[in-house]
Amino acid sequence: MEQPNWPDRILLLLRQGRAPQAEQELRRALQQDPNNPLAHAWLGMALLDQQQLTQGQQEVETAIGLAPEYDFAYYLLSLAHQRQQRLPAAQQAIEQALALDPTDPNYHHLLGQIRFQRGQWEGALRAAEAGLYYDAQHVDCLGLRARCLARLGRPTDAADSLQQALRHDPDDAGTHADAGWVALEAGQHHAALDHFRNALRLNPTSDYAREGLVEALKARYWIYRSFLRFSVWTQGLGDGTRRLMFFGIYILVRFVPLLLPLYLPLVFMSWFADPIFNGLLQLNTYGRHALSEAQRRQALVFMGTVGVGAALLVAAALTDFAWASVLGSSLLMALFPLMVALRPNVAERPRQWAIAATAALLVLGVAGVGLQVLNIEGDLSKGAMGLMFIIWLLFIWGTALS
16 A cells, blocks of 8 residues: 655654654544544554554554555554464464465565474564565565574574674674574573674664573573473474473373483473573672563562472471462462563463463362361362362463463
8 A cells, every 4th residue: 555645753663663742643644534544553653663553553454444454554463462472363463464475575474483482493584585586675674584494403593693683783683683693592692692782782772682682681690591492402392292282291201100200390481481580680680670670570479489488388387377388379370470470572362361370279278278277177178279279280280271
């Protein structure tokens, strides 16, 4: 869809990252022309830039309803879904944008990003190369191409792609961040730190670089480096293969108990690596400033819940307060869904399920305490504890298989 000439001020505000001011002017424009699809789309972009994802998506969908042939609106819709971790919907939207305009390298880059997030590295590489077909010097596609090549075991080609991007634009923050991720996933966390610092020097507001910096700081701990490399490897497996592998490991441990000391740390790290190591970063001045508000909140809640839960279990072991054991167990069980609910960028439906599971476990824990305090033993008390265990187990396996 051909775009009309927009006031230069609105475009300048969006390019400068001054989304709130752009939003105000776009809303004034919509008061004059409430059915202007371009204004709705640009307003959607301004809202997305302010992390108002639901409202931004609504504006973009309004634009699509008014102009179904507007390819850029589908691109923005894909961005909205991607940022809410709805990757299948994001891929469907960007494919619609490409159906309307297959020549835009930005659309191919976003498709490649989504495929990369889904572990489809060959498909992501094809998307990056398609974008480069239309713009051989598109630095974002060059950076994505490098990340795909590194994941596919072609580090020399990945380095060449990054060098090409840096030759074209040595001050591109995204390329430096891509180089940081490539180095980090290759186990070179010192080099990764340098790249991410350069990226943030060039663009202090880049979440992509900030997230990489946090990962690189956590990778200073060898156990996190090992877990990171394992995670990268499992991402290359298909969803079904990955689920089958973890289920197979669980069955194997059931028959070979000697493997339990290896299995338990893997399970523990898969659930709690982020809050644990984000908590350690809070002790580091540089790391504390690199963490987002959501990451700091998750780490603090984790440490507080573990501390209180463990203290209650210790108190129960040293005294006759059976209620302390019930409440401590409830808190530690609720820790699993609670960490999912507080995880940054988790999709809305998993977050809702996690909140519901957390509430159910805590309510049952309080009910169990009440039964203990009132000296009501027997089937009712055992039923509350049994239901807690069932909810906890269903959430664990439901999350692992989703």
